[in-house]
Amino acid sequence: MVGYVGQLSLAQMSIAGVAGFLLARLQRSLHIPFPVAPLLATAVAAAVGLLLGFVARRVRGIDLAVITLAAGVAIQEAVFANPLITGGLAGSKVPAPKVFGLDFGVAGRGFPRVQYGLLSLVVLAACCYGVVRLRGSRFGRQMLAVRANERAASAAGVDVRRTKVLAFGISAGIAGLGGCLIGYGQGTLSFDSFGVTASLFFLAVVAVGGVTTVSGALAAGLLVPGGLLFTALDDVAGLGTYQSLICGLAVVVFAVLRPAGLAYRRPATPAVAGAHRAGRGGARSGGARGGPAPRRPGSWTGPLRRPDPPAGAVPAVPAGEPSAPGDRRPGTGVTGGATPEGDAR
Secondary structure, eight states, X not given: OTTTTOOOOSOHHHHHHHHHHHHHHHHHTSOOOTTHHHHHHHHHHHHHXXXXXXXXXXXXXXXXXXXXXXXXXXXXXXXXTOHHHHOGGGOEEOOXXXXXXXXXXXXXXXXXXXXXXXXXXXXXXXXXXHHHHHHXXXXXXXXXXHHHOHHHHHHTTOOHHHHHHHHHHHHHHHHHHHHHXXXXXXXXXXXXXXXXXXXXXXHHHHHHHOSSSHHHHHHHHTTSTTOXXXXXXXXXXXXXXXXXXXXXXXXXXXXXXXXXXXXXXOOXXXXXXXXXXXXXXXXXXXXXXXXXXXXXXXXXXXOSSOOOOXXXXXXXXXXTSOOOTTOBOTTTOOBSSSOOTTOOO
C-alpha cells in the first residue's frame, strides 16, 4: 500500500487481528484443519481490505490515513473488545498447525521449535516472490503509476479507483496471513495483540527499512518486536526494554539522513550519459581525435569578410553605396544610384 500505491493505511494490524481471531475460532470451534483454516482467515481479511478500499477509494493522503485509522479503532472496539469473540482476559487459544501428523507449532520440546521457524520462512519466501512478481506485472506498473501521479495515471488509461481497491485487498490478505502466523507463534491471542498503536509502530519500522522494496521489508523484520536483531541485542546488552525508544530515534535520524530507508540503493549512472557529455565537450574543443570541429551547413567559420557570391549571381550592393553604371538590380527597375530604401535584397 505505501511503497507501491503510495497510500497510507493505518489499519493493517487491525485486519491482521481479524484473521488471527478468526483462525482461532475456525480451528478450535469448527475443527477446520491446517492449512485450510489460515487460508480461509486470509480470504476474510482480504475481503475486509476490499471493503475498506471501496469505502476510501475517493480519498488519498492525510484523509485516507484518518479513515483507515478510524477503521482500525472501530475494529478494535467492535471486535477485539468483545469477550465473546476474543475470549476476554483468558484470550483465544490457537491450536498448533498440524498436517499429516507433522507439528509445526512453536511450543513443545525444544521451545522455540525449528519447525515453526521453517513454516514462517516458507510463508515469507512465498510472499516475497509474489510481491516481486506483482511489481513486474501490468497491475504492478499501474500501481506505480498511481503512486507517481494519480491524474497522470488516469489520463493514461489507468483505473485509479479500481487499482486502489485491489491494492487494499492484496495488502490486507498479506496482513491477514501475518496475523495467522502471529497467532501460531503466540499460541494465545488477546485484545492487546493487535492494536492501532501497533500499526503505527510497524509503519515507523518499515519506514526505517524502506517501503519501496522487498529487501526493505526484510530489514524492517529484523527490527520489530521479536525480530532477530533486537532479540540478539536483548540477550547481549539487555536493550529489549528500550526498543520503542531506539526505533523512534532511528525514524527521526533516517528521515533526515536517508529518507528512502536502509535498503535503498541509488541507481548507477549509465556509462552512455558520460560518453555523450565527453563527446559534446570534445566537439567543442576540436573533436575527439584532434581534427577540426565539424561545421554546420550554412555556418561561416572563416575571416570576417564578405563571402564571394555564387557563380552567375548579381552581387548585392549595400545600402548607401553607389552602384556601378549600368548595374541593374533584378526586380527593382533601378539602374545605378543608391539601393532604394526598403529593398529586401
